[in-house]
Amino acid sequence: MKTDGKLGDVLFTSAQIRSRVQELGAHITRDYAGKELTLIGVLKGGAMFAADLARAVRLPVSLEWIRLSTYADGAVAGEVRRKGVDLDADLCGRHVLLVEDLIDSGLTLAWLRDHLAAFGPASVESCVLMRMHKEDRIENRPVPRYVGFEVPSATWVAGYGIDYADRHRNLPDIHEYQLPAIAA
Numbered sequence: 604m605k606t607d608g609k610l611g612d613v614l615f616t617s618a619q620i621r622s623r624v625q626e627l628g629a630h631i632t633r634d635y636a637g638k639e640l641t642l643i644g645v646l647k648g649g650a651m652f653a654a655d656l657a658r659a660v661r662l663p664v665s666l667e668w669i670r671l672s673t674y675a676d677g678a679v680a681g682e683v684r685r686k687g688v689d690l691d692a693d694l695c696g697r698h699v700l701l702v703e704d705l706i707d708s709g710l711t712l713a714w715l716r717d718h719l720a721a722f723g724p725a726s727v728e729s730c731v732l733m734r735m736h737k738e739d740r741i742e743n744r745p746v747p748r749y750v751g752f753e754v755p756s757a758t759w760v761a762g763y764g765i766d767y768a769d770r771h772r773n774l775p776d777i778h779e780y781q782l783p784a785i786a787a
């Protein structure tokens with residue numbers, strides 16, 4: 604039987620997030636100056652971050668969205684599943700920057716990187732707001748070009764677009780989330 608989890612302390616305040624997003628936007632603006640840049644926000648978790656980051660990049664970017672999901676109804680990583688409509692963008696010759704709320708196992712970003720190669724982009728990099736630390740080395744976990752915050756292992760988070768069981772995405776801050784105990 605699954606019990607409810609619990610929303611915990613604030614890990615990153617909305618002010619901290621805002622300030623880090625501005626810094627990331629400034630880096631990206633510098634690195635991609637003069638290049639054709641397409642930002643791809645990964646729904647649902649990346650929605651808030653991608654919307655804010657896009658406004659912090661001072662370049663004429665294209666903004667696209669893709670909807671994926673790996674976690675069925677909780678915290679167990681599984682297969683990457685595509686949901687909803689796929690990209691119908693022309694990415695040929697464009698520099699693509701995937702915008703994700705977080706990287707955990709890396710399955711989602713690895714799947715996207717491989718999937719997007721068929722679109723013929725000039726490059727594919729990623730920008731994640733949070734990189735979850737892993738004690739165990741995960742083979743071939745993608746290395747994002749931009750990382751907002753490093754998060755200690757064993758921390759589950761919610762807020763600022765990120766859910767637990769599809770709740771709490773609307774919180775302005777990012778909180779720790781105490782996962783429910785799984786009883787037999």
Ligand SMILES: O=P(O)(O)OC[C@H]1O[C@H](OP(=O)(O)OP(=O)(O)O)[C@H](O)[C@@H]1O
Binds near residue numbers: 646672709
């Ligand atoms: O590195 P990974 O282990 O692949 O985990 C990262 C992904 O997991 C979460 O999405 P989720 O599958 O929960 O879907 P959501 O974005 O719709 O909440 C998160 O938003 C990332 O997209």
